[in-house]
Amino acid sequence: MMTWDADLSTGQIVVSAQNFQILGFDPATIDALTVEMCFSGVHPDDLAGVRQKWETAQRERSLFYSEHRFIRADSGRVVWIATTGKFIENHAGEAMRSVGTICDISDRKQTEIALVESQQFVQKIAETMPGLLHVYDLVEQRNIYSNRHSLELLGYTPEQLEELGTDITPSLVHPDDLPRMMAYQAQFNAALTGEVLEIEYRVRQANGDWCWLLGRSTAFSRTPAGNVQQILGVSIDISLRKQAEAALQESQQFAQKVAETVPGMLYVYDLIEQRNTYANRQSLELFGYTPEQLQAAGAGVTPTVVHPDDLASMMAYLDGFDTVQGSSVREFEYRVRHPNGELRWLLSRSTVFHITPAGATQQILGVAID
Secondary structure, three states: OEEEEEEOOOOEEEEOOOHHHHOOOOHHHHHHOEHHHHHHOEOHHHHHHHHHHHHHHHHHOOOEEEEEEEEOOOOOOEEEEEEEEEEEEOOOOOEEEEEEEEEEOHHHHHHHHHHHHHHHHHHHHHHHOOOEEEEEEOOOOEEEEEOOHHHHHHOOOHHHHHHOHHHHHHHHEOOOOHHHHHHHHHHHHHOOOOOEEEEEEEEEOOOOOEEEEEEEEEEEEEOOOOOEEEEEEEEEEOHHHHHHHHHHHHHHHHHHHHHHHOOOEEEEEEOOOOEEEEEOOHHHHHOOOOHHHHHHOHHHHHHHHEOHHHHHHHHHHHHHHHHOOOOOEEEEEEEEEOOOOOEEEEEEEEEEEEEOOOOOEEEEEEEEEO
C-alpha cells in the first residue's frame, strides 16, 4: 500500500516510497509528480468514471473511492488498484488538499474476473445444452433452478417452476408415474458420489399435453450429515421415441395376431443354418410339432419332417433362393411325415426375408397349407 498527499492549488502530489512497486513512477523524478500525471496513467476505458468520482467527492466533500485499471509508468503493464481519499478544506471551506491510499488489488480482481468468466461459461452451457437442466432439493421437495429450456420443453418459465414449490412433483408428473418418481428420488439416499440414476416419466405441459422425459440425475449437494440434499439433472424429450415404441409394439401385436390366425403354418427358415427360426402355432396342427420342437430340431428339421422321396427336391427348392430377385414367391409341393405316422401333402409358398451383407439369401419367409 502507498499513501499520497495532493496540493489542489498547485496540482503537485507527494507519494510514499511504495509508489514504484505499484504505479511504476521513476523515483528520480518523483518530486515533479502531479495529479494530472496520475490521471494520465488511468486506463482509457476507466478514465471518465474515475474523473467523475473524483469531481463528485471533491464537490460533495465525500469519501473518494475507485477500483480501476492503471498503466504502470515504467513497463506499460496494466494493474488493478483501489484508491481511497478524502478532501481537506481551508478556513474558507475550500478544498485545498486531498490525502489517501492506493492498494494493488490485481490478484483479487483476476480471481473475480476468472469467477465471472467461469459463471458465464457455465451459464452458456446451461442455456445451450439440448435439454432441461435443473437442480431439485430433495429435503424441501422443490425445484431451485431450471434453465430456459423449461419454457421450450414444458411451456413453463424457470420462475413458474420455482413458484410451484412443493407442488411441482404432484402437479406435473403423471399420476401413473408418481410412485416411480417418489421411489426414484428415494434411491438417492443410498447413491454414491458421481453415480447417475435414470428414469423415464411423463409430465404435464402448460398446454395440458403429456410429454415423455428421460431424466438423468446425480447428487449435487449433501447435508452436514452426508445425506443427498440436492440433485443436479438433465431431462430430454423422448416423446417421439415413446410413440415409435408404442407403434412398434402395436405392429408386433398385429403381426403376431396375423401369424396366429392365417390358415396355415407361417415360418421363417434359415438357409445358412438350415433350421427353422420361427413357426406359428399351426405347426402343431399341421406337422404335429410345436414351434419350440421345430426350432430345437435345428439342422435336422428337414430330413426329420420331409418325406425321403421329396427330400432331394426340397433341397433343390431351397437352393433356388440363391438366384431369387426381390419379392418373388416360389412354390413347392411335398409330403411330410406326422409323428402319428400319417403322410400329408403340403403346398409351401416362400419369399426372401433376409439377405447377408454380401447379398446372399439367408432367410426365407413362407406359409405352408395342407
